[in-house]
Amino acid sequence: MNAQQADFITASTTIDRPPLTPEIALHLATEVTPLWHATADSLVHAGVEPPFWAFAWPGGQALARYVMDNAAIVAGRRVLDIAAGSGLVAIAAAMAGAASVLANDIDPLSLAAVALNAKLNGVTVTTSGDDLTDLPFPEDGPREWDVILAGDVFYDREMAARFAPWLGARAAAGALVLIGDPNRPYLPSENLKRLKTYDVTTSLDLESATKMATTIWRLGA
Ligand SMILES: C[S@@+](CC[C@H](N)C(=O)[O-])C[C@H]1O[C@@H](n2cnc3c(N)ncnc32)[C@H](O)[C@@H]1O
Numbered sequence: 001m002n003a004q005q006a007d008f009i010t011a012s013t014t015i016d017r018p019p020l021t022p023e024i025a026l027h028l029a030t031e032v033t034p035l036w037h038a039t040a041d042s043l044v045h046a047g048v049e050p051p052f053w054a055f056a057w058p059g060g061q062a063l064a065r066y067v068m069d070n071a072a073i074v075a076g077r078r079v080l081d082i083a084a085g086s087g088l089v090a091i092a093a094a095m096a097g098a099a100s101v102l103a104n105d106i107d108p109l110s111l112a113a114v115a116l117n118a119k120l121n122g123v124t125v126t127t128s129g130d131d132l133t134d135l136p137f138p139e140d141g142p143r144e145w146d147v148i149l150a151g152d153v154f155y156d157r158e159m160a161a162r163f164a165p166w167l168g169a170r171a172a173a174g175a176l177v178l179i180g181d182p183n184r185p186y187l188p189s190e191n192l193k194r195l196k197t198y199d200v201t202t203s204l205d206l207e208s209a210t211k212m213a214t215t216i217w218r219l220g221a
Pocket residue numbers: 052053055056057058059060061082083084085086087088089104105106107110130131132133150151152153155159162
């Protein structure tokens with residue numbers, strides 16, 4: 001994280017707590033910035049990268065809640081939060097006692113936000129900006145993570161086409177893969193076991209609803 005990124009994030013956000021995870025403070029977007037009044041969809045159509053890192057997405061909120069309420073899942077284990085955004089899920093895993101937590105995102109501002117947010121909550125989270133979905137499948141190498149957490153990654157067709165096989169291969173190789181998803185259009189339809197559903201409060205600025213039923217799925221179960 002460089003000083004310019006840190007200054008931008010602190011200047012364009014306020015510190016707030018997602019409704020479902022009040023234990024965790026994050027640098028989050030307020031409704032004041034016109035960019036953030038637009039929906040994620042319209043931004044994508046305009047070719048603008050939405051500031052994903054500035055929101056606690058429903059999938060991430062539900063997954064963070066599930067991890068904190070079921071700490072044994074991650075306690076003492078090596079955890080990857082893939083497509084981390086703000087780092088909400090990674091921070092939850094660190095708070096729940098994970099042995100190590102890697103937050104991965106291809107957006108450099110996300111990695112800066114994760115670092116700021118981890119510090120804000122007094123936990124250790126390391127970051128990686130590599131596109132892990134380019135890595136070979138686990139049969140080609142050692143298993144690096146015991147638990148892989150994916151919050152709200154199936155909102156986009158191209159992204160889902162990369163994530164579904166990558167996560168599936170890691171689940172098949174023995175990792176525990178948990179997905180938090182508010183019924184996005186590209187969620188895989190097979191090989192999922194429902195663990196819990198939460199009613200997550202969301203922002204009308206971001207989604208077309210103020211509440212979204214959001215499910216924790218185990219992949220490969
Ligand atoms: C909807 S946000 C979810 C953020 C967070 N998990 C949450 O639930 O709040 C999706 C995130 O996926 C990231 N992303 C997109 N493609 C990716 C890839 N190939 N590898 C890692 N992250 C990616 C985006 O930068 C964005 O931060």
